[in-house]
Amino acid sequence: MVLEGVNKHFGTLHVLKDVDLSVARGEVVVVIGPSGSGKSTLCRTINRLETIDAGSISVDGKPLPAEGKDLAALRAKVGMVFQSFNLFAHKTVLENVTLGPVKVKGVKKADADKRGRELLDRVGIASQADKYPAQLSGGQQQRVAIARSLAMDPMVMLFDEPTSALDPEMINEVLDVMTALAKEGMTMVVVTHEMGFARRAADRVVFMDDGRIVEQATPEQFFSHPESDRAKDFLSKILTH
Amino acid sequence: MDAVLDNLDVFAEGFTRTVTLTLLAAVGALLLGTLIAAMRVSPVPPLRWAGTAYVQLVRNTPLTVVFFLVVFGLPEVDVILSFFQFAVLALSLYTAAFVAEAVRSGILSVPSGQAEASRAVGMTFGQTLRLVVLPQAFANIVPPLASVFIALLKNTSIAGAFFIFEGTQSMARLINANGDQAIAILAAAALAYLGLSLISSALFGLLERRVTVSR
Numbered sequence: 284m285v286l287e288g289v290n291k292h293f294g295t296l297h298v299l300k301d302v303d304l305s306v307a308r309g310e311v312v313v314v315i316g317p318s319g320s321g322k323s324t325l326c327r328t329i330n331r332l333e334t335i336d337a338g339s340i341s342v343d344g345k346p347l348p349a350e351g352k353d354l355a356a357l358r359a360k361v362g363m364v365f366q367s368f369n370l371f372a373h374k375t376v377l378e379n380v381t382l383g384p385v386k387v388k389g390v391k392k393a394d395a396d397k398r399g400r401e402l403l404d405r406v407g408i409a410s411q412a413d414k415y416p417a418q419l420s421g422g423q424q425q426r427v428a429i430a431r432s433l434a435m436d437p438m439v440m441l442f443d444e445p446t447s448a449l450d451p452e453m454i455n456e457v458l459d460v461m462t463a464l465a466k467e468g469m470t471m472v473v474v475t476h477e478m479g480f481a482r483r484a485a486d487r488v489v490f491m492d493d494g495r496i497v498e499q500a501t502p503e504q505f506f507s508h509p510e511s512d513r514a515k516d517f518l519s520k521i522l523t524h
Numbered sequence: 525m526d527a528v529l530d531n532l533d534v535f536a537e538g539f540t541r542t543v544t545l546t547l548l549a550a551v552g553a554l555l556l557g558t559l560i561a562a563m564r565v566s567p568v569p570p571l572r573w574a575g576t577a578y579v580q581l582v583r584n585t586p587l588t589v590v591f592f593l594v595v596f597g598l599p600e601v602d603v604i605l606s607f608f609q610f611a612v613l614a615l616s617l618y619t620a621a622f623v624a625e626a627v628r629s630g631i632l633s634v635p636s637g638q639a640e641a642s643r644a645v646g647m648t649f650g651q652t653l654r655l656v657v658l659p660q661a662f663a664n665i666v667p668p669l670a671s672v673f674i675a676l677l678k679n680t681s682i683a684g685a686f687f688i689f690e691g692t693q694s695m696a697r698l699i700n701a702n703g704d705q706a707i708a709i710l711a712a713a714a715l716a717y718l719g720l721s722l723i724s725s726a727l728f729g730l731l732e733r734r735v736t737v738s739r
C-alpha cells in the first residue's frame with residue numbers, strides 16, 4: 284500500500300499535508316499523534332471514505348478507483364475497524380459478519396454462516412452469535428467488528444482508535460485479538476495510543492502532527508529516543524497519564 | 525337527514541373514489557418519495573441538488589397549482605391522460621415531496637457510522653440504503669408518514685374541482701339538489717372523512733406497533 288504526496292482539505296482547513304507512506308505486505312504500522320493531527324482522516328482516505336485533493340494512493344499496485352463497483356471491490360479488500368464499532372444494530376452478531384460476504388462477494392448463506400462462526404470463535408465470542416449488538420459489551424462488540432472485517436478476507440486492515448471507546452478492563456481482550464492477527468501476518472495500519480500494543484506488535488511507528496508525518500521509527504527507537512521535539516513533547520504528555 | 529339516507533349510494537360512489545385516489549396516489553408518492561429521499565442522501569452532488577430542489581419547489585407550491593400544471597400543462601407537451609390519471613399523478617407528485625422528507629428524517633435517525641461500516645465492507649450505496657439504513661429507518665418513518673397520508677386523503681378533494689366525482693363532489697351535488705338539508709349533508713361528508721382518517725390512523729398504529737416490536 285503506497286501513499287504519495289497526499290493532500291486533503293476540509294474547506295480551508297489543511298488536514299493532510301504531503302503525506303508519503305508505504306506499508307509492505309505483512310507489516311504492522313502504528314500511527315500516533317495528537318488529537319486533530321489527521322490520523323482518522325488518513326485511515327479514511329485509504330479506503331476512500333474521504334476523497335483526496337492531491338497525490339495518489341494505491342493498494343496492491345492499483346490506484347484507488349473512483350466511485351462505483353470498482354470502489355466497492357477495493358473497500359472489500361481494505362478492512363476497517365472504527366472507534367465506535369458501528370455494528371448493524373438490526374442484525375444479529377452472526378448476520379453482521381455474514382452480510383458482507385453474502386451481499387458483496389456472493390458467498391452462499393450456509394458457507395458464510397460456517398465461516399462466520401469460525402471467525403467469531405477466533406475472536407472469542409462464538410457463544411454470542413445469535414445475540415444483537417446492543418446485548419454485548421463494548422469489547423465484545425469491537426471483536427465482532429473485527430470479525431466482520433476479517434470475513435471479507437481483506438489484504439490490509441485499518442484500525443482507527445479501536446480501544447479508545449472501551450472501558451479499561453475490555454481493552455486487552457481487543458488488543459489480544461489484534462496482536463494475534465499481527466502475528467499471523469496480517470497487514471495492519473493501527474491508530475492507537477496503546478504503547479504496549481505498539482511495542483508488542485508494531486514493526487514501525489508513524490508519528491503525525493498537524494497533518495504531516497513528522498517521524499517514523501521502530502517502536503523501540505521511537506519510544507526511547509524520539510528525534511523530533513514534537514514527538515518528545517507528545518510522548519511526555521501521554522506517558523505522564 | 526332524509527337527503528343523506530336516501531342518497532347513500534351517491535356518497536358511496538364519491539367516497540369510494542376518494543379512497544381509490546388516496547391509495548393509488550399513496551403508492552405513487554411512496555415510490556417517488558423514497559427515490560427522492562435516496563437522491564438527497566446519495567454521494568452524487570447533482571442528484572442531491574435535484575432532490576432538494578424538487579422537495580423545496582413542490583412543498584412550497586399550492587396543490588391546486590400543481591393540479592393546474594398537470595391537467596393543463598401536460599397536454600401541451602402531448603401527454604394526454606384521463607382526468608382520473610391526471611389527478612393521481614398530481615397528488616402523487618405533490619405528496620412525494622412530503623414522503624421524501626419523512627423518509628429522509630428517518631434515514632438521518634440511523635447513526636451514520638453504520639452506513640460507513642457498510643460501505644467499508646464493500647457494499648454499494650444502494651445496498652447500504654436497502655440492507656442497513658432503511659430497515660432501521662422504517663420505525664422512524666412510519667409515524668410522520670401517517671400524517672402525510674391523512675393529509676393526502678383530505679387533499680383528494682381538490683380533484684373534485686378537476687372533473688373527478690369524489691367525496692366532496694358527491695356532497696356538493698346533494699347540497700345542490702337538497703339545499704334545505706345542507707347542514708346534514710355537510711355533517712355526513714365530514715363524518716365520512718373523519719371515519720376514513722380514523723381507519724388509516726388505526727392501520728398505521730398497527731404498523732407502528734409491529735415495527736417497534738420487531739426491533
Ligand SMILES: Nc1ncnc2c1ncn2[C@@H]1O[C@H](COP(=O)(O)OP(=O)(O)OP(=O)(O)O)[C@@H](O)[C@H]1O
Nearest residue numbers: 293294296298316317318319320321322323324325
Ligand atoms: N468531516 C469533516 N469536516 C470538517 N473537518 C473535519 C472533518 N473530519 C475531520 N475534520 C478536521 O480535520 C482535522 C483532523 O481530524 P482527524 O479526525 O483526522 O484527527 P485525528 O488525528 O483522528 O484526531 P483524534 O485523535 O481526535 O481522533 C481536525 O481538525 C478535524 O476537526
Ligand SMILES: [Mg+2]
Nearest residue numbers: 322323324444
Ligand atoms: Mg481520530
